[in-house]
Amino acid sequence: MTTRRTLAAASLAATGAVAAAAAASRYARASARTTDDHPVAITVDRPLAEVAGRPDGHTLDPLAVLGDAVEVRYTTAPGDRGTEIRAWVREGAPVDRDTVRQALRETRQILETGSVMPPDEPVTRRRTLVSAPLEAAVRHAGEGGRL
Amino acid sequence: MRALQWTGVGELEVGQVPDPQVLAPRDMIVRVVRTVTCGSDLHLLNGYVPFMRSGDVIGHEFVGEVVEVGPEVARHHVGDRVVVSSFIACGGCWYCRHELFSLCDNGNRNPAIPETLWGHAPGGCFGYSHAMGGYEGSHAEYVRVPFADVGAFTIPDEVSYERALFASDSVPTGWMGADLGGVQPGDVVAVWGAGAVGQMAARAATLLGAERVLVVDPLAERLDMARTHLGCEVVDPTTEDVGAVLLDATGGRGPDVCIEAVGSEASGGGLVGAVDRAKQAMRLQTDRPAALRDAVYQCRKGGSVFVLGVYAALVDSFPAGALVNKGLTVRGAQMHGQRYIPMLLERMARGEIVTEHLATHTMPLDEGPRAYDLFKNKKEGCVRAVLVP
Numbered sequence: 001m002t003t004r005r006t007l008a009a010a011s012l013a014a015t016g017a018v019a020a021a022a023a024a025s026r027y028a029r030a031s032a033r034t035t036d037d038h039p040v041a042i043t044v045d046r047p048l049a050e051v052a053g054r055p056d057g058h059t060l061d062p063l064a065v066l067g068d069a070v071e072v073r074y075t076t077a078p079g080d081r082g083t084e085i086r087a088w089v090r091e092g093a094p095v096d097r098d099t100v101r102q103a104l105r106e107t108r109q110i111l112e113t114g115s116v117m118p119p120d121e122p123v124t125r126r127r128t129l130v131s132a133p134l135e136a137a138v139r140h141a142g143e144g145g146r147l
Numbered sequence: 148m149r150a151l152q153w154t155g156v157g158e159l160e161v162g163q164v165p166d167p168q169v170l171a172p173r174d175m176i177v178r179v180v181r182t183v184t185c186g187s188d189l190h191l192l193n194g195y196v197p198f199m200r201s202g203d204v205i206g207h208e209f210v211g212e213v214v215e216v217g218p219e220v221a222r223h224h225v226g227d228r229v230v231v232s233s234f235i236a237c238g239g240c241w242y243c244r245h246e247l248f249s250l251c252d253n254g255n256r257n258p259a260i261p262e263t264l265w266g267h268a269p270g271g272c273f274g275y276s277h278a279m280g281g282y283e284g285s286h287a288e289y290v291r292v293p294f295a296d297v298g299a300f301t302i303p304d305e306v307s308y309e310r311a312l313f314a315s316d317s318v319p320t321g322w323m324g325a326d327l328g329g330v331q332p333g334d335v336v337a338v339w340g341a342g343a344v345g346q347m348a349a350r351a352a353t354l355l356g357a358e359r360v361l362v363v364d365p366l367a368e369r370l371d372m373a374r375t376h377l378g379c380e381v382v383d384p385t386t387e388d389v390g391a392v393l394l395d396a397t398g399g400r401g402p403d404v405c406i407e408a409v410g411s412e413a414s415g416g417g418l419v420g421a422v423d424r425a426k427q428a429m430r431l432q433t434d435r436p437a438a439l440r441d442a443v444y445q446c447r448k449g450g451s452v453f454v455l456g457v458y459a460a461l462v463d464s465f466p467a468g469a470l471v472n473k474g475l476t477v478r479g480a481q482m483h484g485q486r487y488i489p490m491l492l493e494r495m496a497r498g499e500i501v502t503e504h505l506a507t508h509t510m511p512l513d514e515g516p517r518a519y520d521l522f523k524n525k526k527e528g529c530v531r532a533v534l535v536p
Contacts, residue, residue: 045240045244081241082241108252109237112240112252113238113253114219114239115172115173117253117293118256119256120256120280120281123165125202125203126154126201127201128201131201134197137260138257138260140259141256141258141259142256142258142259145262145263145268146267
């Protein structure tokens with residue numbers, strides 16, 4: 001396949017990605033019209049005492065880093081589903097919801113697996129004209145989403 | 148090391164990539180002994196899963212030898228022969244605790260992409276795009292296996308690499324379709340697709356006690372396999388009326404369980420199928436669900452449809468009326484391999500499940516692009532092409 005055809009095909013694929021993502025995000029927006037008043041929430045498959053009752057009295061490390069910028073509440077999830085963690089960004093705090101989302105994901109990984117997953121970093125990938133949007137999506141793949 | 152890389156839509160190359168490293172305490176490194184093409188790879192190759200970057204190593208169904216283990220790997224040792232689940236799961240979340248391993252909360256390191264696309268993120272998968280975690284695939288000399296104690300299984304001495312290879316994905320996928328589809332003794336089961344997954348779904352249905360198993364596929368050589376190796380009845384939609392055959396086989400009831408093992412690039416479907424192809428080509432819909440529609444239509448009242456075929460996002464003209472008015476249960480999943488692989492290896496050791504016939508072609512890794520040409524275009528009767536790094 002020639003370079004020109006390759007680019008055309010890749011562009012077509014990228015267009016498909018955008019169309020699919022746009023369609024999917026329509027559903028996401030329709031079902032999750034949140035405001036910043038809503039917390040960022042995650043459920044961890046561990047009992048409340050293990051999640052919230054830390055011996056040192058502090059919140060878990062990825063959340064502790066955020067300090068007073070967030071208000072964190074822990075509740076037992078229904079039906080043996082572990083513990084729900086909700087975090088609110090305090091007004092005027094120097095963090096955004098993306099940062100909180102990442103912290104909550106890392107908290108869950110530490111509690112459930114013992115460590116934080118190494119990120120999806122480019123090892124073998126080659127940069128192309130149409131790969132920039134996907135590269136950006138991967139860079140922020142722990143911060144974005146629907147939490 | 149050498150690896151087979153996706154370099155663009157319709158393009159594969161064998162190139163040099165860095166050797167994998169142990170990056171987390173529960174990782175291990177496996178020297179790949181056998182790795183095989185999968186129909187779902189064709190969706191990557193054809194550009195229907197647009198979350199690939201040029202240079203990504205593909206491949207997710209493999210066996211090999213352990214060459215290095217992380218400090219927290221307890222079940223495996225250097226030199227072990229292992230088969231590895233294509234889906235990556237942590238073993239410690241609610242979904243893993245409930246044996247829904249492909250839904251693992253911690254296996255996918257790019258959760259924002261699938262959350263945006265599908266609402267929530269499934270687990271990760273080797274070599275299957277950045278939407279599924281961006282993991283390097285198995286079409287390589289070596290591969291990093293995260294959460295090794297959860298996803299890798301020692302192959303019994305009685306089972307060859309060649310047989311165990313398909314316990315990585317095809318066999319557990321097929322088994323899951325029959326198991327979660329609810330196959331019961333006495334059922335009549337219809338399977339759409341006679342590729343490796345469809346054949347293994349048919350075999351699972353038989354082992355779970357189905358009275359009759361009918362396999363639908365337009366390719367004569369695959370139907371011959373299903374008839375010869377699995378003892379199934381077969382239906383060729385290019386020469387037979389599938390609905391009439393299934394009604395005859397069930398005394399007019401329709402199959403109790405219908406398993407769709409075709410996925411998003413289905414052939415056939417008549418006029419609606421032609422519209423599907425046009426819309427997919429124009430990227431107005433992402434998937435062609437002809438087999439899924441047929442499975443829903445043919446299924447008996449109150450029956451079960453299980454979707455094993457891979458779909459990327461959106462389909463049109465889904466028969467919601469049949470779903471509701473016939474009271475169907477429709478379910479789908481990526482495979483929960485960790486739930487089934489130990490049992491499947493035991494069945495392989497007893498000779499209840501054989502897979503060697505699926506490997507119609509075996510060739511060196513360097514011939515990876517040719518392997519996919521044979522596989523994609525169904526040349527030389529190719530059902531699966533096995534690569535030997």
